Amino acid sequence: MSLPNTESFDENAEVVLEVENLVKHFPVKEGLVFKRQTGAVQAVDGVSFQLRRGETLGVVGESGCGKSTLAKLLMRLEEPDSGSIRFRGQDFLAMRGEALRHMRRKIQIIFQDPYTSLNPRMSVGDIVAEPFKLHPEAKPAQGVRKRVKELLDVVGLDPDHINRYPHQFSGGQRQRIGIARGLALNPDVIICDEPVSALDVSVQAQVMNLLKDLQNEFGMSYIFIAHDLSVVRHISDQLAVMYLGRLVELGTDDELYGAPSHPYTQALLSAVPVPDPTLRGDREEIVLKGDPPNPANPPSGCRFRTRCWKATDICVTHDPELTVRPGVTQEVACHHAEPNTRVLPQEV
Amino acid sequence: MTTTPPSTPPASGPGAFASSGPLLEVKDLHVEFRTKSGVAQAINGLNFSLEAGETLAILGESGSGKSVTAQTIMGILDMPPGHIAGGEIRYRGQDLLAMKPEQRRLLRGVNISMIFQDALSSLNPVLPVGWQIAEMFRVHQKMKRKAARERAIGLMKRVGIPAPEQRVGDYPHQFSGGMRQRIMIAMAIALEPDVLIADEPTTALDVTVQAQVMRLLKDLQTENNMGLILITHDLGVVADVADKIAVMYAGRVMEASDVYEIYAKPGHPYTKGLLESLPRLDSAETRLNAIPGLPPSLTDMPTGCPFSPRCPYATDLCRNELPELLPIVGQHTSACHYRDDIYHGRLQTPEEAQT
Structure with a gap:
């Protein structure tokens, strides 16, 4: 069919x-x-x-x-x-x-609600970089910030928005942030x-x-x-x-x-x-x-x-x-x- | 599912109103929210009409103004920050917006009634559901407690709640999501209104329960010959139950038509894009044709057509001049400068034209 x-x-x-x-x-x-x-x-x-x-x-x-x-x-x-x-x-x-x-x-996870799964007090850069804090051995060689920008680019966000906060993004964009975080550790x-x-x-x-x-x-x-x-x-x-x-x-x-x-x-x-x-x-x-x-x-x-x-x-x-x-x-x-x-x- | 043909207006309405013209008519409605960070234009010139026994679907994404429309018709818009900047809402020829609050209160729930999306937060958690349904009769018809309770049991039975005699004293948290929505429906139809507004009535429900609730609504509509305004973002539900459809975007109707027309031959790029971006059960295509970009901010509307920044067909004309909602064929209207070309499939995107 x-x-x-x-x-x-x-x-x-x-x-x-x-x-x-x-x-x-x-x-x-x-x-x-x-x-x-x-x-x-x-x-x-x-x-x-x-x-x-x-x-x-x-x-x-x-x-x-x-x-x-x-x-x-x-x-x-x-x-x-x-x-x-x-x-x-x-x-x-x-x-x-x-x-x-x-x-x-x-094994990583992406959550349903992009409004509650991102910490409102953390900048996008910090949110996406957090996995590297928990797993320092996985820190990218080229530097965390560079890698975070790369990830934002991969999920279709403007890498220059790295210092913005979740409330400055729409629902779809927030879900992209969640996806970038999920991808961070390969x-x-x-x-x-x-x-x-x-x-x-x-x-x-x-x-x-x-x-x-x-x-x-x-x-x-x-x-x-x-x-x-x-x-x-x-x-x-x-x-x-x-x-x-x-x-x-x-x-x-x-x-x-x-x-x-x-x-x-x-x-x-x-x-x-x-x-x-x-x-x-x-x-x-x-x-x-x-x-x-x-x-x-x-x-x-x-x-x-x-x-x-x-x-x-x-x-x-x-x-x-x-x-x-x-x-x-x-x-x-x-x-x-x-x-x-x-x-x-x-x-x- | 069987469709009810739009039937002739009912012979007798509530005595006070002469039945002339459509049951409900919205003309050039403007609603804005005056906030500290600027004026958000939620509704910019909305027009539609509804006849008895007819189902009008208002389709739109979040922020398109569909829920504000419902609240404005019901007269439950928070003011301030809400402000009705212009227009008319005529119920059986009478302008609701010109009425005194006391007059409107007599209509609310009696002639025009509403079902909300989230039944749990719309029901009072500290009162038994039977009491809440019976309240409609006690307040509006000055009915005695016992008689009102009997009527409430009857209604609970009608909306399909099993063993209503035992459950009439239960509290909202003791019911499942689908059952709570049925209780909301029972309250909304208690006084047999002419117009029922359903704001995303099944969005919070599981698919199998959604099917039950939609069927119930449709049956009740046929039974009472109500005009139903179905507010939803779900193109699937619309296709199943609506007679007419109005597609809203950024506070305007982008396209309005008979439901069969619009799915077969959309006359606006937004409608066309929505239909193409939809994941469908009957297609295993892996890539969806997404509409790029985001809806505009209501405080900072683009000049010209509000959809132009996302539209693949947009030209300089679109970016500078706001298109009016004009007819294509018969009742099918569209607010696009190139409505005829879209309708006949003659328009090409710049990329298509190159290849």
């Missing part, structure tokens, strides 16, 4: 990041003096994927599905309860002290947590293009977290759909957008409005009932069954595994997996 990505990554490229069965539960405590644990919010529950060099993995899901917790686990800003993260074959979770500090340089992986969702449409396209250009130039891998399926389509090579802490569908871009097979993926795709009024009523419309259930008390069996129109008895009793199912090439966690292209805008 679509042309393959022209600037696609090399499928035999080295695996940079390998995540297996990652679990993070946040305890829910009750009681004023004697706290007892009464439950756990299952924010991330058994997530596995591989990320290759130069590849972009899109992670899509609604709020509360655990995608930002996943980002924090990958940065080791939160410690997982179990599971493994291997970075270029090394066990990232076992690292301590100097080794960990060194490794942190290799990371191998950049986690982009909703990097364009706070931006206006016309500026959003500029930032998306910048991210793509930087990847082509420096060959980094991205984990691109978003809730907007049409934004993700333009940048990702692989796509993971998350629901209540679990991956429900994982495959290449073409597989997921060409033949979405999990009912939740189909519902998400069907809910994305397409900017073409002539397509009104042409697509199958799936409007899910209700809200996602409480992650502290997920339903038995399949977590999506309470909102699913295909649910049967087996969905109540058996938790579907994320695996390749008959008739489908990508991995799907559904007993009733079946491709459905009627939710997609039809080719005119």
Whole structure:
């Protein structure tokens, strides 16, 4: 249904990041003096994927599905309860002290809100140079200031604005500052947590293009977290759909957008409005009932069954595994997996 | 989704108003903000009209003046610093801006109502939601508490809140984002207004919930034959539900038309650029055609066309002379000196002309 990505990554490229069965539960405590644990919010529950060099993995899901917790686990800003993260074959979770500090340089993050993720009291030059303060061994030979100017130039800002403060920039420009900071230490992986969702449409396209250009130039891998399926389509090579802490569908871009097979993926795709009024009523419309259930008390069996129109008895009793199912090439966690292209805008 | 054809004006409005002309009409509206660092011209000569049962989408980026438009119509603009520098807003022929505040208060919520983007900060956190919905009946219709509560339960049921009898006493924080937005909608439609203004009603919601809320709004509109003004930045939502669209930029309408026309044949470079810069579900193109540059600062407007610094087609004429909003074909209007050429796809950028 679509042309393959022209600037696609090399499928035999080295695996940079390998995540297996990652679990993070946040305890829910009750009681004023004697706290007892009464439950756990299952924010991330058994997530596995591989990320290759130069590849972009899109992670899509609604709020509360655990995608930002996943980002924090990958940065080791939160410690997982179990599971493994291997970075270029090394066990990232076992690292301590100097080794960990060194490794942190290799995974950087770009945040959603360019208004709160930059310190208003620091000049742009100081913000972008801060990574070098934390990692003095990575200080550029040509001098920090020169390198910062170079970085500002790379992300499309005027290097002469190095002494300005964040409030003097617009939202899109601030996001560029955040990107420059993320690039400073030449990371191998950049986690982009909703990097364009706070931006206006016309500026959003500029930032998306910048991210793509930087990847082509420096060959980094991205984990691109978003809730907007049409934004993700333009940048990702692989796509993971998350629901209540679990991956429900994982495959290449073409597989997921060409033949979405999990009912939740189909519902998400069907809910994305397409900017073409002539397509009104042409697509199958799936409007899910209700809200996602409480992650502290997920339903038995399949977590999506309470909102699913295909649910049967087996969905109540058996938790579907994320695996390749008959008739489908990508991995799907559904007993009733079946491709459905009627939710997609039809080719005119 | 089914579309409601713009129907004939309702036979009877609230008795006090003679129904002549459009339901709501905005003429040459000017709004500015007088601040210490200068005068920000938020709205510079805005014109549009709305009929009963019709959905008008006002599309624009942040700072384009779309929310100020909504606040001015509702009469909830902060003044000062806001200042209405000129123009008319006519509701059933009566100029709202010429009315006394007491008169306007009688219209607000009863005839013209509004839904805000952020339901959590728009609801009172220390009062039960049922109380807040019932307040509409108690204040405007002097209804007794018990009867008002019954009506509130009925409304909660209508907007799709499960088990309203049990939840009528719950507080806003006990509801999810989508449910809170439904409560806001219940309050807005409580007194069956003729005009409903929805300011980014689904922006803070997840896509699956967004679809539910938009469908609810559309159903309610059909049921009550309301005129709906949908303020949004989302070209996708507009394509799904609107009848007419007005594209705003720097406080002006750049292009206005029937929704089918504008997507197929945009008559303004800004609209064209927006449509081309949009990431689309049905295209895997890696590069997006971004519009270069940034919207102008409202305190320091460029001379001539406000879009000219970002426009690939701009000429000296554009930089010096402000284009008026003039018709291209029928109801399709555009504020571009080269509106006909853009519309027919005859215009080339300097780079295109060279190659």
